[in-house]
Amino acid sequence: MPAYVVGHKIPDSDSIASAIALSYLKTTIGEDAVPARLGELSPETKFILEKFGFEQPMLKTSYAGEGIYIVDHSDKILGPDDIDEAIILGIIDHHKLGDITTSTPLECWIRPVGCTNTIIKMMYDFHSVAIPKNIAGLMMCAILSDTVIFKSPTCTTADIKCVEALAEIAGIEDFKAVGMEMFEVKSAVVGTPVRELVLRDFKDFNMNGKKVGIGQLEVIDLAIFDDMKADLQADIAKLKAEGDRHSVLLLLTDIMKEGSEVLVASDDENLTLNAFGSASSDGKVWLDGVLSRKKQVVPPLQESLI
Numbered sequence: 001m002p003a004y005v006v007g008h009k010i011p012d013s014d015s016i017a018s019a020i021a022l023s024y025l026k027t028t029i030g031e032d033a034v035p036a037r038l039g040e041l042s043p044e045t046k047f048i049l050e051k052f053g054f055e056q057p058m059l060k061t062s063y064a065g066e067g068i069y070i071v072d073h074s075d076k077i078l079g080p081d082d083i084d085e086a087i088i089l090g091i092i093d094h095h096k097l098g099d100i101t102t103s104t105p106l107e108c109w110i111r112p113v114g115c116t117n118t119i120i121k122m123m124y125d126f127h128s129v130a131i132p133k134n135i136a137g138l139m140m141c142a143i144l145s146d147t148v149i150f151k152s153p154t155c156t157t158a159d160i161k162c163v164e165a166l167a168e169i170a171g172i173e174d175f176k177a178v179g180m181e182m183f184e185v186k187s188a189v190v191g192t193p194v195r196e197l198v199l200r201d202f203k204d205f206n207m208n209g210k211k212v213g214i215g216q217l218e219v220i221d222l223a224i225f226d227d228m229k230a231d232l233q234a235d236i237a238k239l240k241a242e243g244d245r246h247s248v249l250l251l252l253t254d255i256m257k258e259g260s261e262v263l264v265a266s267d268d269e270n271l272t273l274n275a276f277g278s279a280s281s282d283g284k285v286w287l288d289g290v291l292s293r294k295k296q297v298v299p300p301l302q303e304s305l306i
Contacts, residue, residue, distance in 0.1 A: 002032040003067035003089055004060065007116075008078035009038045010202050013045045013182075017142035018071035018116045019057050021135050022092060025120065026069070028129050033069070036060040038080060042200050047185045048141045052134040052170075069107075072116045074098035077204050092119055094146075094154075095294055099206075114159040115146035121162045137170035144179040148218065148255050152291045180220075183255060187219040194231045198239060198250060205298060207305045210246035213239065214301075216293050218253045222261060225252055229263070233283050237265040246305070247271055251293060259288040262297075268305075275304040 005023045007015020019035035026033035035057035041049075049056060064085035074091050075098030076083055088100065090107035094116050111119050117139040124131050131139070143163050147155035150163075167175040189197055202215035215236075219225075225232065232250060240248040247266035254260070264272060264280050273279040276287055290296045 001066065002034045003069060004034050004036045004063060005069045005071060006036045006038060006060070006063070006080065007071045008073040008075075008203065010199060011037050011039055011045070012042065012072075012201055013048055013145045014116050014142045015072040016041060016045050016057060017048070017138045018092065018120055020054060021117060021120045021131075021139050022069060022071060022123070024132070024135055025124055025127065025129055029127055034058070042186075043188065044145065044182050044186045047182060048138060048145075051141075052137040054134065054138065070100065071120075074100045074110070075205070076100055077206055092116055092123070094119060096298075111158075113156045114152060114154040115143040117142040117146075118156075118159045118162045121166065122158075131166070131169055133170050136166040137172060140166035140170055140172065140175060141178065141182060144175065145182055148253075148291050149176055149179040149183070151255060151258060152295075154292045154295045183218065183220055186217070187221065187224060189217065189219070189224055189228075194228065194235045195239075197228075198232065198235050203293075204243070204245070205302075207246075207302045210305050211244065212301060212305070213243065213245050213248040214251070214293055214297060215249070216251040216253055216260075218255055218291075220254070220256055222252055222254045222257070229284075233263050233265070236263055240265045247301075249297070249301075251290070251297065253291055255291070258291060259286060260290045261286050262290075271301075271304070275300040 005019040023033040023035040037057045037059055062082055063080045064082045067087045067089045069090045071092045074093050088102045088106055092109045094113050109119050140163050143159050147159050198215050204213045236248040236250050250263040251260040263284050272285045278285050
C-alpha cells in the first residue's frame with residue numbers, strides 16, 4: 001500500500017509542487033509514495049504544471065487507515081477531514097507548528113524558510129538524490145511564488161540559493177522572468193466568479209477558539225480590482241456567515257507596490273486597529289509593506305484575538 005503526500009485544503013503551488021517533489025524523492029529512496037491533492041488547483045499552479053509537463057496529482061480527500069506525509073501545513077483544520085484516522089508518517093513545513101499530533105514517532109522537517117520546496121531541496125541534498133530537470137523547474141516556481149520573487153519578508157538566503165541551484169538544473173537562465181509570467185497568470189482575474197477568487201488562496205485558522213478565514217490574491221496592479229471590489233466585500237461577508245466565522249479577511253496584494261489592501265468582514269470593528277495599528281474604513285485598510293499572510297498577518301491577528 002503506498003503512502004500519500006498531500007498538502008492543505010485549497011492547495012497552492014507550494015502544496016502541489018511539494019507533493020510531487022517529495023513523492024519522487026521517497027520513491028527514489030525505496031518508499032512507495034504518491035502525490036495527492038485535497039482540492040482544485042489555481043490558474044498559477046495549472047500554468048506551472050503545464051510548463052514542466054506534469055499532470056495534476058490525484059484528488060483524494062479521505063485517508064483513514066492510510067499512511068500520509070503532510071506538506072506545507074501542520075494544522076488539523078487545513079488537512080484531510082479524517083486526519084485523526086490516518087497514519088502520519090511525516091510533516092514537511094515552513095509555517096508555525098500546528099496542532100497535528102501522532103501516537104508514533106514521525107519524520108519532521110520544519111524550517112523557518114519561505115517555502116516548503118526549499119526544505120525538500122535540502123532533503124534531496126541530504127539523501128544525495130539528483131533532482132530531475134522538470135521537478136527542479138516545478139520546485140523553483142513554487143519558491144518564487146511563495147517568496148513573491150524574493151520580495152516577501154519570509155524569504156531567506158536559503159530560498160534564494162535553492163532557486164539559483166534549481167534554475168541551473170532546470171536550464172532556466174532568467175528565473176525572475178518566469179516568476180513574472182506566473183504573477184501575470186495570477187493577475188488575470190477578469191471574468192472569474194467572485195467566490196472563486198475569494199477562495200483561490202484561502203485558509204481557515206483557529207485563533208484562540210475563533211475561526212478566522214484569510215484569503216490572498218497577489219497581482220501586479222491592484223487597479224484590476226476596481227470594478228469588482230464591492231462584490232468581493234459582499235462575498236467575504238457571505239462567507240463569514242456561511243462558515244460561522246469570527247472574521248474573514250481578503251488580502252489584495254500588489255507585488256509591485258509591495259503592500260496589501262485588506263478587505264475585512266468581522267465581528268470586531270476594531271480588528272485591524274488592534275492587530276495592525278491601522279483602522280479599517282468602509283471595510284478595508286491599506287497595509288504598506290505587507291506581503292506575507294504567514295509572517296505579517298496571522299501572528300498579529302492571533303495575538304490580538306484573546
